[in-house]
Amino acid sequence: MAMKRIGVFICHCGRNIAGTVDVKKVAEEIGKREDVALATTYIFMCSEPGQKLIEESVKKYNLDGVVVANCSPTLHEKTMRNAAARGGLNPYRVEIANIREWAAWPHEDNPEAATRKAIRIINATIEKLKANASLEPIEVPVVRRALVIGGGVAGIQAALDLADAGIETILVEREPSIGGNMFRLSETFPTLDCPQCILTPKMNDVAQHPNIKLYTYSEVESVEGFMGNFKVKIRKKATYVDWDKCTGCGECLRVCPINVDSEFDLRMAKRKAIYIANEQAVPLKALIDENTCIRLQFEKKVKEGKIKPKKNVKICSKCADVCEPNAIHFQNNEEIVEEEVGSIIVATGFEVMPAEAFPELGGKYPDVLNSLQFERLLAPSGPTAGIPRRPSDGKVPESIAFVHCVGSRDPQSGVPYCSRICCMYTIKQAMLVKHALPSTAVYDFYIDIRSNGKGYEEFYHRAKEEYGVNFIRGKVSKIYKVGDKYRVQGVDTLTGRIVEVDVDMVILATAAKGSEGVKDLAKKLRIPYDEWGWLKETHLKLKPLETPVGGVFIAGAAQFVKDITDSVSQGSGAAAKAMALLSKPQLEKEPLLAKVDPEICAGCGRCKDQCAYGAISIDPVRHVAVVNEALCEGCGACSANCPTTAIQVVNFKKGQIIRAVDVLAEVF
Amino acid sequence: MSEEKFDPVIVGFFCNWCTSAAADLAGTARLHYPPNIRPIRVMCSSTVDPVYLIRALQEGADATILGGCHPGDCHYITGNYKARRRVAIVKTVLKSLGFDDTRVLLEWISGSEGPKFARVMNEYTSYIKERGPCDFKYIDSLGGD
Structure with missing residues (x-):
């Protein structure tokens, strides 16, 4: 009516x-x-x-x-x-x-x-x-469990808060250890805390919490379902080591003959083909890199028929030979596990652009690094024990130049936005260089210093006044090699003069972007993102943690680059959002779903072909389409393909839309 | 048509998750576009029956625009691909009957693309203004009512 x-x-x-x-x-x-x-x-x-x-x-x-x-x-x-x-x-x-x-x-x-x-x-x-x-x-039951994707500081905080509230939480991290980018840092601004010292307690809490199930070296394979009832498939990547037996003693690392670039140290150090992510990894477990281990490569080639092994050939098994608990089995132990959760928090963080992306700024030279690589050289636990050395020859630099805004605020060669954290970490790095090497000259090329946080401006003044860092306001146009040194050409916009300095090392504060692979993950979750890989919130001001997909929240630098303070706050915030959702005994689902009129349905199945959720089936007895309300999302693709208008979305019926269209199309 | 300046009627079908959000964003940012666009929100571009588009043209619209999420980004996984096929068919039918197939436009405008929304509306309105009224709606009058 x-x-x-x-x-x-x-x-x-x-x-x-x-x-x-x-x-x-x-x-x-x-x-x-x-x-x-x-x-x-x-x-x-x-x-x-x-x-x-x-x-x-x-x-x-x-x-x-x-x-x-x-x-x-x-x-x-x-x-x-x-x-x-x-x-x-x-x-x-x-x-x-x-x-x-x-x-x-x-x-x-x-x-x-x-x-x-x-x-x-x-x-x-x-x-x-x-x-x-x-x-x-429509009332639907709620699975009182949560999934956190990303084990950086935001994800760790979210998982701990959820677990403390009594909610069983699954934490998925694609690297072999949790800790994220924060764990790579030398010290934090403006407090100069040691990130490893302040983060390891939280990492251990994650590992030991009875309510947290940790999957490291794992990735989300697929996500199905809806708010309160997600079904998630998680791929545990092959480690070739039995982690139940591995004690993390590290004996295997000592005997492995293969050296490759370390992912954790961002190529600033080597690791073995069998490796532990870093010395303080959580979990502290060894795994074999199948792409570089000679035994696994050999076995792969034999399997593919590329090599025919001679009889009694002895293949390297040095790591297994020294492994006392017999954890190393060389078997591909990749596995897909399924988990049901009611809410998902995405905390996938950020990455910085590689120095190589800026050849005009010397990105191709070995001693021109991006800031995150330099963090490893400044870290007391890093490959140079906190004393920066040139990667090319191991020399301690007598002069270093820092360049701000490399790729940031630069739509031509990078991104249009300000990457937000670079000013502060560059100031910190300049300060730490002065700590470690007081006689080294430090030049800091900036456009503007953006120090908008608690204690940040004071920190900047400390670097200028107490540490004698040379701040030069101006853009760098070119960096090239002159003998053993790198010539930094720029302009000082305060004096209007061209500046040229020859330095031993150059650190580029390159632009931040969403983590690699985040777009694929966002597609699996059906949440929006922008071209730089930042996940899009429902409302920038008032719903910064929510996404348009009910039950899916975002936290930390996955939404946009953030410092540690903001990431931790958002981790807790997203956890609170998930808790509010999971504290309800039942959730209400919008009843705006597809409905079939069996009187006119011919059972042709065209609607079934259109449904992306497998929500429609054809009743074999009555030969009419049937909608599973739990699976239907109400998009209406089915109705547009129905030749008899038998299937329609409730309150979006064709007659309703056509009446509205008639009004809209009417000539004035 | 009278001698007056041609002021086209354009009916816009905007998906709930992307293009409607972009239209909200364009409004919030006070980006101006011609009021000739007459919008209706639909849940997904895939729910737009070809009948809606033809009906709009029949009832007086000079053009129709369908806005959906970018390929691969559909909130309903693959709805925009279905919409793309439907629009292709509508265009083919219009063309083969001797009508102007540019009266139906499909655009991908994501929820963060407020400026793109305004730009597309501006460009399409100017295009249709140049193109003149759609002859489709006068079919009825050919019958002599």
């Missing part, structure tokens, strides 16, 4: 709408409709009196439908549905006409057209609403 007593509530939104749209005229026009019992305006519909107005009007006029003409439904659809429901109306009989973002604001230069457009949007919304059915939300 089409609605006959519709209430239309037009919001002024202060002057946001009423400043452009003639709301009085809109109410007058809409009030002329026969099916509209009430058309009224109010200054702020979302305010308490505004909501009260809707609630009271539903009762007073016995409304059978409500249109609220205000802002985007992402903001106040729920508010308005609840207000009408308090008055006794089914909340699914409420529709939002977005006349702020879609009429008042983009057409503020043309009030008359904006007013006409607002009237049209409202009329179309009424036509769509008229056939809305009363619905009840």
Whole structure:
């Protein structure tokens, strides 16, 4: 039954709408409709009196439908549905006409057209609403477990908070150890804490917490399901070592004859083909790199038929020979495990651009490093024990230049944004060089110093005044080799002079981007991201941890580059969001799902072919399509392919849309 | 048509997750585009039945635009690919009947692309203005009513 007593509530939104749209005229026009019992305006519909107005009007006029003409439904659809429901109306009989973002604001230069457009949007919304059915939300059970993807400091914090709240938490990390980028750092700004010292207690808590299940060297393979009921497949990559037996003693590392670049040390040091991620790794377990181990390579080639082994040939098994607990088995132990969780937190962090991406700034030379590589050379636990040395010849540098904004604020060769942390860590690195090598000259080329945090500006002044770092305001245009040195050519914009310094090492503060592979993960989770690999939040200001996918939250530098303080805060914040969700016994799912009319369904199965969720099956007895409500997401792809209109999305029926289209298409 | 300046009617079908969000963003940033765009929010570009597009043209629209998520980014996994196929078919049918197939436009505009939304609306409106009214809607009048 089409609605006959519709209430239309037009919001002024202060002057946001009423400043452009003639709301009085809109109410007058809409009030002329026969099916509209009430058309009224109010200054702020979302305010308490505004909501009260809707609630009271539903009762007073016995409304059978409500249109609220205000802002985007992402903001106040729920508010308005609840207000009408308090008055006794089914909340699914409420529709939002977005006349702020879609009429008042983009057409503020043309009030008359904006007013006409607002009237049209409202009329179309009424036509769509008229056939809305009363619905009840579908109740679904909640799996009281959480998944955290990424074992950096944000992910660690999120997992610990969840686990402390009594929620069983799964932490997945793709590297062999948790710790993330923070664990690579030398010291932290502005406190000069040792990151290893402050992070290891948390890492150990993760490993030992009875509520945390840790999967390192593992990746998320696929994600299915919905808020409260996700099914996640996790791929545990092959380690060729039995981690239940491995004690992390490191005997195997000593005997392995193969040396390759260490991932943890970002090529600043070597590791063996069998390796432990770093000395303080959690878990402290050895694994074999199948791409460099000569035994595994040999076995692979034999298997592929590329080599025919001679009889009694002895292949390297030095690591296994010295392994007392007999943990090394050389067997491919890759495994897919399935976990069910109610909520997912994505904390995949960031990466910095490689120095090689900037050949004009000398990125091709061995002594021109990016900042994260230099962190390893400054770290007391790093390959040079905290005394920076040139990778090319091991010489202690007598002079170092730092270059800010390499690729940042530079849409041509990098990214348009400020990478946010570079100023502070570069200042810190300059300071640490002076700590380790007081006589080394330090030049710091910057455009602006952005020190906007607690204690940050003071830290910058300390570097300038106490440590004598030479700050030069200006961009560097070119870095090239002159004999044994690197010539840094730039300009000092404060004096207007060209600057040239010859230094032993150059550190490029390269731009930060979302972690490698994050886009693939985002696709699996169906959450949005931008071209630089940053995950997109629901609302930058007010919903920075949420994503459009219910139950999936983001934390830390996965959303945008952050320092440790902010990452930890966001880890806790996302955990709180997940806890709120998981504390409910049941979740409500929107009932706006596909529904089949068995009277006209021919059972052709075209809808089934369209469904990306496998939610539709053909009943073999009645030969009609059947929708599984737990799987259906309500996209409506099925309905567009149905030749008989038998399958339709509730409250998005074709007749409703066509009526709305008729209003929209009408010539003035 | 009268001698007045041609003011086209363009019906926009915008998916809930990407292009509607982009339209919100364009509005919030006060990016201006012509009011000729008359929007309707749909859950997914894949739910837009070809009938909706034809109906809009029949009922008076000079053009229709369908906005969805970028390929690979569909909130419903593969909905935008289905929309792409449907639009291709609509265009083929229009063309083979002798109508102008540029009256149906499919664009990928993600939730973070407010400026792109405004740009596409500006460009398409200018294009349709140049192109003139759609003759599709006058079919009815050919029957002589």
